[in-house]
Amino acid sequence: MSTQRGSALKSRSKRDMEERLAFIRLYVKWLKENPDEVFSQQVKLVNSFLKAARDFPLTKEEYLRPKGELGK
Missing domain, CATH: 1.10.287 (Helix Hairpins)
Known part of the structure:
Protein backbone atom coordinates (compact mmCIF):
# COMPACT_ATOMS: atom_id res chain seq x y z
CA MET A 1 0.00 0.00 0.00
CA ASN A 34 -37.64 12.28 25.14
CA PRO A 35 -39.89 10.17 27.38
CA ASP A 36 -39.39 6.41 27.71
CA GLU A 37 -42.47 5.74 25.57
CA VAL A 38 -40.77 7.36 22.57
CA PHE A 39 -37.64 5.32 23.18
CA SER A 40 -39.62 2.07 23.34
CA GLN A 41 -41.09 2.89 19.92
CA GLN A 42 -37.56 3.42 18.63
CA VAL A 43 -36.52 0.04 20.05
CA LYS A 44 -39.38 -1.63 18.17
CA LEU A 45 -38.35 0.12 14.96
CA VAL A 46 -34.68 -0.79 15.31
CA ASN A 47 -35.55 -4.39 16.17
CA SER A 48 -37.70 -4.60 13.04
CA PHE A 49 -34.76 -3.28 10.96
CA LEU A 50 -32.45 -5.90 12.50
CA LYS A 51 -34.95 -8.69 11.83
CA ALA A 52 -35.36 -7.55 8.22
CA ALA A 53 -31.57 -7.50 7.79
CA ARG A 54 -31.24 -11.03 9.24
CA ASP A 55 -34.04 -12.30 7.00
CA PHE A 56 -32.72 -10.58 3.85
CA PRO A 57 -32.18 -13.29 1.20
CA LEU A 58 -28.95 -11.87 -0.28
CA THR A 59 -25.45 -11.71 1.13
CA LYS A 60 -23.72 -8.34 1.34
CA GLU A 61 -21.68 -9.23 -1.76
CA GLU A 62 -24.73 -10.38 -3.74
CA TYR A 63 -26.52 -7.12 -2.91
CA LEU A 64 -23.62 -4.81 -3.72
CA ARG A 65 -22.36 -6.47 -6.93
CA PRO A 66 -25.28 -5.36 -9.19
CA LYS A 67 -25.02 -1.85 -7.76
CA GLY A 68 -21.38 -1.72 -8.89
CA GLU A 69 -20.17 -1.19 -5.32
CA LEU A 70 -17.77 -4.16 -5.39
CA GLY A 71 -14.62 -4.34 -7.44
CA LYS A 72 -14.36 -7.03 -10.06
Missing part, protein backbone atom coordinates in the same frame (compact mmCIF):
# COMPACT_ATOMS: atom_id res chain seq x y z
CA SER A 2 1.40 3.38 -0.94
CA THR A 3 1.97 5.99 1.75
CA GLN A 4 -0.49 8.35 0.08
CA ARG A 5 -3.20 5.67 -0.02
CA GLY A 6 -2.48 4.72 3.59
CA SER A 7 -2.82 8.36 4.63
CA ALA A 8 -6.10 8.66 2.75
CA LEU A 9 -7.46 5.53 4.45
CA LYS A 10 -6.38 6.78 7.88
CA SER A 11 -7.99 10.14 7.18
CA ARG A 12 -11.23 8.50 6.05
CA SER A 13 -11.18 6.16 9.04
CA LYS A 14 -10.69 9.10 11.42
CA ARG A 15 -13.52 11.01 9.74
CA ASP A 16 -15.78 7.96 9.96
CA MET A 17 -15.03 7.61 13.67
CA GLU A 18 -15.73 11.31 14.26
CA GLU A 19 -19.06 10.97 12.41
CA ARG A 20 -20.01 7.93 14.50
CA LEU A 21 -19.17 9.73 17.73
CA ALA A 22 -21.15 12.79 16.63
CA PHE A 23 -24.14 10.57 15.87
CA ILE A 24 -23.85 8.83 19.25
CA ARG A 25 -23.73 12.20 21.05
CA LEU A 26 -26.76 13.40 19.11
CA TYR A 27 -28.67 10.19 19.84
CA VAL A 28 -27.85 10.29 23.56
CA LYS A 29 -29.06 13.90 23.67
CA TRP A 30 -32.28 12.84 21.95
CA LEU A 31 -32.75 9.98 24.42
CA LYS A 32 -32.36 12.31 27.37
CA GLU A 33 -34.88 14.79 25.93
